[in-house]
Amino acid sequence: MLEIKNLHASVDDKEILKGINLKVNAGEVHAIMGPNGSGKSTLAEVIAGQEEFEVGEGSILLEGEDLEELSPEERAHKGVFLSFQYPVEIPGVSVTNFMKTAINESRKAQGLEDMPANEMLKKIREKSEMLEIDRKFLSRSLNEGFSGGEKKRNEIFQMAMMEPKLAILDETDSGLDIDALRIVANGVNKLRSKDNAIIVITHYQRLLEYIVPDYVHVLHDGKIVKSGTKELALELEEKGYDWLKEEAAV
Amino acid sequence: MAYTEEELKKELETKEYEYGFYTDIESDTLPKGLNEEIVIAISKKKEEPDWMTEWRLEAFRAWKEMEEPEWANVTYKKPDFQDISYYSAPNKKPKYNSLDEVDPELLDTFKKLGISVDEQKKLAGVAVDIVMDSVSVATTFKKTLAEKGIIFCSISEAIQEHPELVKKYLGTVVPKKDNFYAALNSAVFSDGSFCYIPKGVRCPMELSTYFRINQAGTGQFERTLVIAEEGSYVSYLEGCTAPMRDENQLHAAVVELIALDNAEIKYSTVQNWFPGNKEGKGGVYNFVTKRGLCEKHAKISWTQVETGSAVTWKYPSCILKGDYSIGEFYSIAVTNNFQQADTGTKMIHLGKNTKSTIISKGISAGQSQNSYRGLVQVNSRAENARNFSQCDSLLMGNRCGAHTFPYIEAKNKSAQIEHEATTSKIGEDQIFYCNQRGIDTEKAIALIVNGFSKEVLNKLPMEFAVEAQKLLEISLEGSVG
Numbered sequence: 001m002l003e004i005k006n007l008h009a010s011v012d013d014k015e016i017l018k019g020i021n022l023k024v025n026a027g028e029v030h031a032i033m034g035p036n037g038s039g040k041s042t043l044a045e046v047i048a049g050q051e052e053f054e055v056g057e058g059s060i061l062l063e064g065e066d067l068e069e070l071s072p073e074e075r076a077h078k079g080v081f082l083s084f085q086y087p088v089e090i091p092g093v094s095v096t097n098f099m100k101t102a103i104n105e106s107r108k109a110q111g112l113e114d115m116p117a118n119e120m121l122k123k124i125r126e127k128s129e130m131l132e133i134d135r136k137f138l139s140r141s142l143n144e145g146f147s148g149g150e151k152k153r154n155e156i157f158q159m160a161m162m163e164p165k166l167a168i169l170d171e172t173d174s175g176l177d178i179d180a181l182r183i184v185a186n187g188v189n190k191l192r193s194k195d196n197a198i199i200v201i202t203h204y205q206r207l208l209e210y211i212v213p214d215y216v217h218v219l220h221d222g223k224i225v226k227s228g229t230k231e232l233a234l235e236l237e238e239k240g241y242d243w244l245k246e247e248a249a250v
Numbered sequence: 251m252a253y254t255e256e257e258l259k260k261e262l263e264t265k266e267y268e269y270g271f272y273t274d275i276e277s278d279t280l281p282k283g284l285n286e287e288i289v290i291a292i293s294k295k296k297e298e299p300d301w302m303t304e305w306r307l308e309a310f311r312a313w314k315e316m317e318e319p320e321w322a323n324v325t326y327k328k329p330d331f332q333d334i335s336y337y338s339a340p341n342k343k344p345k346y347n348s349l350d351e352v353d354p355e356l357l358d359t360f361k362k363l364g365i366s367v368d369e370q371k372k373l374a375g376v377a378v379d380i381v382m383d384s385v386s387v388a389t390t391f392k393k394t395l396a397e398k399g400i401i402f403c404s405i406s407e408a409i410q411e412h413p414e415l416v417k418k419y420l421g422t423v424v425p426k427k428d429n430f431y432a433a434l435n436s437a438v439f440s441d442g443s444f445c446y447i448p449k450g451v452r453c454p455m456e457l458s459t460y461f462r463i464n465q466a467g468t469g470q471f472e473r474t475l476v477i478a479e480e481g482s483y484v485s486y487l488e489g490c491t492a493p494m495r496d497e498n499q500l501h502a503a504v505v506e507l508i509a510l511d512n513a514e515i516k517y518s519t520v521q522n523w524f525p526g527n528k529e530g531k532g533g534v535y536n537f538v539t540k541r542g543l544c545e546k547h548a549k550i551s552w553t554q555v556e557t558g559s560a561v562t563w564k565y566p567s568c569i570l571k572g573d574y575s576i577g578e579f580y581s582i583a584v585t586n587n588f589q590q591a592d593t594g595t596k597m598i599h600l601g602k603n604t605k606s607t608i609i610s611k612g613i614s615a616g617q618s619q620n621s622y623r624g625l626v627q628v629n630s631r632a633e634n635a636r637n638f639s640q641c642d643s644l645l646m647g648n649r650c651g652a653h654t655f656p657y658i659e660a661k662n663k664s665a666q667i668e669h670e671a672t673t674s675k676i677g678e679d680q681i682f683y684c685n686q687r688g689i690d691t692e693k694a695i696a697l698i699v700n701g702f703s704k705e706v707l708n709k710l711p712m713e714f715a716v717e718a719q720k721l722l723e724i725s726l727e728g729s730v731g
Contacts, residue, residue, distance in 0.1 A: 048686050052678075076688035088683045092701025101697060102687035109688065141701070158687065 001026045001197040002047075002166055007058035009046045016042045018222035019058070024166070027194040031208055031233060032201045034219035035241045040201045041085055043219070044170045048082040049075045062166065076102075077109035079165030083155040083172050090142040095154060096124060098142050099161050106162070127160040131187045148175025156187045167191070168199045173207040185210030205237040218244055280337040286310060289437050292337050296406050296440075299413060309426040309436030316430045319563075322592040323621040323653055326561045329500045329535060336438045336471070394454070400484075401446040402457055405473050408444035415446055419477055423506040423543045423569070431502040431537040431563075435471045439504070442472035447482040447513075456711050458487040474505040478513035478548075485516040487714055499524075499534045501559075507542030507550055511572065514549040515542065518710055520718050523558035528616070530588030533560025540564065541596075544604075546572030552595065553580040553709045555718040560589060565623065567596035570604035570632075577606040580706040584722060585618030585650070594624035594655075599635035599665070608639040611703050614650035615726055621653040628665040636666045643673040644702050646695075646726070674702075696723045 002024040009017040016039045024030050034040050046053050047060055049072035060067045067075055090098065104114045115123075128135060131153060143151050152172050159167050169188070173181055188211050192198065200211055208216075208230060216232040217224045218241070225244055226232065236244075280291060289310045293303040318328060395402050401412060409416050426436040447453055478484055488505075501523070509515045517540075526533025536559040542550035552566035568577025579595035597606035606626065614620040620643065628635045643652035654671050676698055684694035699722055700707065707715050 050682055071690075072682060072685035073688050073690045076686055080686075082686050084683065084686075088677065088679050090680060090683075090698055090701055092704040093697055098687070098697070101693065102684075102689055105690070105693060106688040162687070 001028075001063060002199075003061040003064075004047075005059050005061070007043075007046070007060060008056040009042060009053045010056060011042075011053050015056075016053070016222055017046065020219075020222070020224060022217065022224065024197045024199060026165075026197055027192075028215065029192065029198045029200060029211060029213045031211075031213035031216045031230075032199060032219055033203065033205075033216060033233065033236060035245075036203075038219040039222045040219055041170055044082055044168045044199075044201055047075075047166075047168060048072055048080055073105070074109070076162075077106050081159050081162055081164030081167045083152070083159055083167065083169040085170040085174065087143045087146075087151045087155055089144045089146075091144050093142050095138045095140060095142055095157075099124070099158060102158070103161060123161065127157055130160060130190060131157050132183050133157055149177060149180040152176055153180060153184055153187075156184050156191075160187065160191055163191075164196065166197050166199070168201065170201045171203065172200070173202055173204065181207065182210060205233045208233045220245055279335050282335045283332045284310075284334070284336060284438065288336055292438055292440065295337060296409070298406075298409055301413075301417065302409055305421070305426070306437050309433050310438075312427040313430065313433035313437055316427075316433055318430050322563050322623070323619065323655070324561050324563065324590040324592050326535065326590070331434075334500060337440055398451050398454065399448040400451060400453055401444065403444055405439070405442040405444045405475060408446075408475070412444070412446070415477065416444070416475070419506070419508055420473075420475060421506075423508060423541045424504050424539050429539060432504050432539040435473060435502050435504040435539070439471045439473035442474045442503070443476075444474075445476040445484065445486060447478045447484045449479040450481045451479075452482065453484040456485045456487050456714075458489070470499075470501050470503075472503040474503070475508075476506070476515060476517070477508045478510060478515050480510045481512040482510075483514045485711060486518070487711060488517070488519045489522075489714070489717070500537070501534055502537045503539070505538070505540040505566075507540075509542060509544050509548035509550050509575075511546045511548060513545070514551075516551045516553070516711075517542070517566070518714055519552075519554040519556075520710075520714060520721060521554065521556045521558050521562075522721055524560075525558050525585075525587065525589045526560040528587045530560070530617075533589070534558065535560060536562045536564060538564040540566035541569065542567070542577070543569045544572055544575035544577060544601075546601070547574045548572055549576040549578070551578040551580070551709070553706065554593075555582045555584075555706070555710070555721065556591060556593060557584040557721045559591075562589075562591040562593055564593045565595055567598065568606065569598045569600065570606065570635075571600045572604075573601040574603045575601055576604070579606075579608045579610070579624075580709045581609070582611045582613070582703045582706045582718070582722070583620055583622075584613045584726065585615070585620045586726060587616040587618060589616075589618040589620075591619070592621040592623055594622045596625040597627070597637060599626075599628045599632040599637070602631070602633040602635075604632055604635050606635075606637045608637070608641075609705055610639075610641045611706055612641070612643045612652050613646070613699060613702065613722075613726070614643065614652050615646040617649045619651045619653070621655060623655040623657075625657040625659070626667055627658075628660040628662050628667070630661040632662050632665070634664050634666075635660075635662065637668065639667075639669045641669075641671045642702070643671075644699070645673065645675045695726060699723075699726060 004020050004022040007017050007020040020043060032040055062078055100120060107115060128138060152175060172184060176184060200213060213230055216228055216230060218226040280288060286307060289306050290303060293306055424432050427433055445457055476486055507515050507517060523534035523536060544550050550568050556562055566579060570577050577597050583591045583593050585591050595608055608624055610622045612620040612622055622641045624639060626637045641654050645652055652673055656669050658667055660667060680698060681691055681694050700719060707718060710718055
């Protein structure tokens with residue numbers, strides 16, 4: 001599904017990603033952990049095509065296709081989805097209207113007609129029920145006045161609507177209380193399939209109790225310094241990151 | 251590729267004026283310049299009664315003594331009022347019974363604008379009184395309206411056919427000497443619309459006029475008078491486009507609304523005049539005086555979407571004379587490139603328990619300047635007057651400006667006046683968020699701008715709202731492939 005080879009990226013001449021290698025197969029869930037400032041969010045945004053970052057060496061392949069020349073919207077049309085750490089507000093644009101526009105733009109890119117209204121409504125109903133979202137919420141302005149938990153739940157709702165091939169969840173657990181975390185994680189688990197892949201970026205092991213990853217990677221100073229299975233997350237919870245930093249420095 | 255702010259700005263500047271074309275219809279034009287003879291000649295050409303000629307002359311004499319106002323936050327080269335032709339009428343001027351008889355070139359003009367009259371006829375009951383270069387050349391649906399006793403015709407026709415009404419109300423809300431441009435308009439107005447709704451009648455359709463400046467070098471001075479008798483209701487739509495021209499064109503209209511006891515008037519405008527090119531050359535000067543008078547329990551709502559003109563000076567206002575009367579002002583003003591807009595409203599509370607609402611949305615791009623200027627005045631006898639004002643500005647890029655000049659004068663202690671203002675900027679983070687969901691930058695801007703303007707767009711009648719949304723997109727998006 002996704003293959004990242006020796007990826008380097010910088011912003012304002014400061015190198016943040018210093019040679020990332022990562023391979024994610026369809027049907028897999030990978031967790032990326034690491035201390036603050038290690039480059040986790042940068043990696044997510046670079047995959048999504050945020051042009052603020054300068055990609056130096058390396059490549060990102062989605063199903064074998066190099067993404068380098070593609071705009072963020074083209075990557076989205078190919079099935080890349082980013083659940084934002086800080087979702088932005090768009091006043092006056094309802095969640096429903098936003099999703100309708102997003103889905104129809106992607107369909108247009110694939111040469112399809114707009115989704116018929118009844119189909120759209122059905123889909124909205126299904127996905128909002130799955131994520132236990134109150135219907136009233138969908139007519140509110142996108143992220144405006146949403147609590148932290150509502151914003152994150154809304155991101156996962158959008159993921160459910162867009163049905164991406166590759167979903168990157170950037171700190172989806174931050175700002176969630178335990179109940180919201182459970183609902184969001186349940187939603188993500190329902191969206192897991194053999195045809196898609198999910199990358200979960202998180203600080204804490206807590207989320208991984210609910211969304212159980214196949215692999216865990218530790219990012220430190222722009223490089224993946226350790227990879228393992230879900231047990232690695234538990235080890236990190238217990239020992240912190242310092243031992244890895246030391247190991248990496250050797 | 252994603253857009254940096256720099257690219258975004260460039261893209262916004264590349265918007266070309268879509269409606270820049272010129273209709274070659276023969277016209278009958280008076281020589282340039284303004285003096286008493288010209289005023290008399292205009293009145294003669296229109297076969298007006300003596301009282302009307304005299305009225306115009308009084309206005310002209312007042313105008314000669316007045317000075318062009320300079321307080322607005324706009325800078326422009328003042329027009330040479332002696333270098334303008336004050337009258338131009340299409341030559342072929344028969345009265346049409348059906349659209350088939352209308353000059354095909356005129357119909358073609360409407361097609362280019364995407365407003366075929368045919369379509370309009372079919373559309374949910376919209377009667378169209380077209381002002382093309384000053385003289386009304388087609389009126390439809392007149393019969394249906396006549397059955398209800400509604401008069402909807404050109405102001406010239408009203409002067410001929412209904413002099414008692416015109417005499418009684420013309421200049422009562424906007425006096426001849428009200429301001430420089432209103433005085434000019436009173437002296438030389440060439441045509442415009444007249445609308446009268448009898449007592450207790452609810453006008454069954456939206457009344458609509460399309461104005462268009464066409465003849466090169468002619469200023470256009472429309473005069474609109476809408477009278478809603480007691481307990482009546484009317485919704486009036488005014489839409490405007492102008493062809494592309496090198497020199498600046500002057501436009502100084504006057505609109506007067508009279509809502510008698512328990513009457514309601516909704517007046518909606520979509521204004522799309524040529525804003526000048528991206529170097530700031532050309533474009534229409536739009537200096538308009540619009541004012542409405544509310545008697546007891548009457549209500550007037552002004553809704554405007556202003557995307558055009560090089561310079562706009564416009565303050566649709568309400569005089570809330572009657573107790574319990576209501577005034578509303580909903581506005582979207584878009585400026586791009588070198589456009590300058592100084593627009594807002596005046597709510598004059600005279601009666602008791604009067605209420606006013608002001609919602610103003612300013613969108614600035616390029617190097618444009620967009621100002622909201624509003625006055626809320628509460629008279630000493632206006633017990634329990636209430637006003638709510640909200641002025642929001644949206645900026646694109648770093649070279650444009652948004653300004654808010656709210657004036658509040660309350661002379662009664664019971665007044666409740668609220669004013670809210672916000673300024674925001676379309677952020678790269680918002681654009682990226684949309685891009686990540688598969689929405690390209692052009693569509694993202696349209697989405698954000700529509701969201702920002704929603705409260706006002708919702709106030710427009712359905713068919714107008716669609717046109718207004720299109721205009722917002724044309725004005726701001728540029729022609730990205």
